[in-house]
Amino acid sequence: MTELILHHYASSPFSEKIRLIFGFKGLAWRSVYIPQIMPKPDVVALTGGYRKTPFLQIGADIYCDSALMARVIDRLHPEPTLYPKDVAGAAHLLAQWADSTLFWSVIPYTMQPAGIAAVFNNAPPEAMKAFAADRAPFSAGMTRQTPADATAALRHYLGWLESMLADGRPHLSGIAASIADFSVAHCLWFVHRAPPLVGIFEPFPRLGAWFERVRAFGHGQGTRLGSIDAVTLAAATSGHAPTRVEPGLGFEPGDAVTVMAIDTGRDPVAGTLVGLNVDEVTIERRDERAGTVHVHFPRIGFQIKKEKVA
Numbered sequence: 331m332t333e334l335i336l337h338h339y340a341s342s343p344f345s346e347k348i349r350l351i352f353g354f355k356g357l358a359w360r361s362v363y364i365p366q367i368m369p370k371p372d373v374v375a376l377t378g379g380y381r382k383t384p385f386l387q388i389g390a391d392i393y394c395d396s397a398l399m400a401r402v403i404d405r406l407h408p409e410p411t412l413y414p415k416d417v418a419g420a421a422h423l424l425a426q427w428a429d430s431t432l433f434w435s436v437i438p439y440t441m442q443p444a445g446i447a448a449v450f451n452n453a454p455p456e457a458m459k460a461f462a463a464d465r466a467p468f469s470a471g472m473t474r475q476t477p478a479d480a481t482a483a484l485r486h487y488l489g490w491l492e493s494m495l496a497d498g499r500p501h502l503s504g505i506a507a508s509i510a511d512f513s514v515a516h517c518l519w520f521v522h523r524a525p526p527l528v529g530i531f532e533p534f535p536r537l538g539a540w541f542e543r544v545r546a547f548g549h550g551q552g553t554r555l556g557s558i559d560a561v562t563l564a565a566a567t568s569g570h571a572p573t574r575v576e577p578g579l580g581f582e583p584g585d586a587v588t589v590m591a592i593d594t595g596r597d598p599v600a601g602t603l604v605g606l607n608v609d610e611v612t613i614e615r616r617d618e619r620a621g622t623v624h625v626h627f628p629r630i631g632f633q634i635k636k637e638k639v640a
């Protein structure tokens with residue numbers, strides 16, 4: 331069972347990263363729309379509490395975080411690769427920078443008043459209030475850039491990216507596209523959702539042409555699947571992707587653990603450790619509706635804690 335099921339919503343930048351990767355690889359996939367704000371009962375049935383968007387389901391295996399999802403998609407569909415051999419290190423570093431630093435300038439830049447009106451497309455004030463109330467605990471503890479801080483930072487960052495393209499290369503890492511292109515593109519895509527704010531791109535024509543090239547990959551062929559059907563599909567699937575707990579990494583197979591993102595959306599997911607290496611951690615959990623699911627997280631950016639035995 332290798333059907334790729336993306337749980338996402340239209341306006342989510344990290345979902346756009348994965349949709350563009352599907353386009354780059356020419357893949358068919360199933361598309362499950364999930365709510366933008368809590369509660370998300372069908373999400374939680376599958377993930378055990380991880381509430382971020384997107385996540386990838388393959389049968390009864392659930393992959394959280396777009397960095398891991400990209401690696402899993404690349405493993406299953408290696409051509410064309412997201413990690414060209416000669417540039418893989420630099421591509422990973424640039425992608426990680428874009429998914430964190432660039433992203434957290436793009437969000438406050440785009441969510442200034444002129445951008446909010448465009449992004450929310452004149453949604454009723456109650457919907458905007460509910461969104462703000464949902465996101466406050468999601469990013470609690472983070473010092474958010476002001477629009478002025480974010481504008482200054484973004485101007486710098488766009489200039490850096492423009493200079494990477496100065497030698498005429500078509501993609502950020504060189505001739506071939508790489509994970510770096512998709513991590514940067516989803517950030518710029520979010521700014522494009524706010525037409526009054528796109529003037530910031532004007533001084534950067536190479537970047538503009540690059541963005542159109544990446545956007546032209548499209549989204550592959552997505553066909554809709556209901557979220558309840560996705561939960562039922564997990565419950566009906568027997569077996570999981572093989573995993574193993576490697577020795578020497580601080581945990582034993584069968585340990586009761588929680589796994590939690592360390593930046594935003596820090597909801598711990600509890601389960602039994604069934605896989606661990608320096609790339610990935612996997613826990614098994616049982617859900618009344620979804621059955622026995624394996625939930626996978628990247629090792630980087632997540633904290634694993636042993637549950638205290640009473």
Ligand SMILES: N[C@@H](CCC(=O)N[C@@H](CS)C(=O)NCC(=O)O)C(=O)O
Pocket residue numbers: 341342343344345366367368381382383384394395396397429468594595
């Ligand atoms: N590191 C995560 C970040 C995901 C993320 O922050 N997604 C945003 C939407 S693009 C989110 O989860 N927002 C809250 C929500 O959708 O509930 C990834 O790469 O997938």
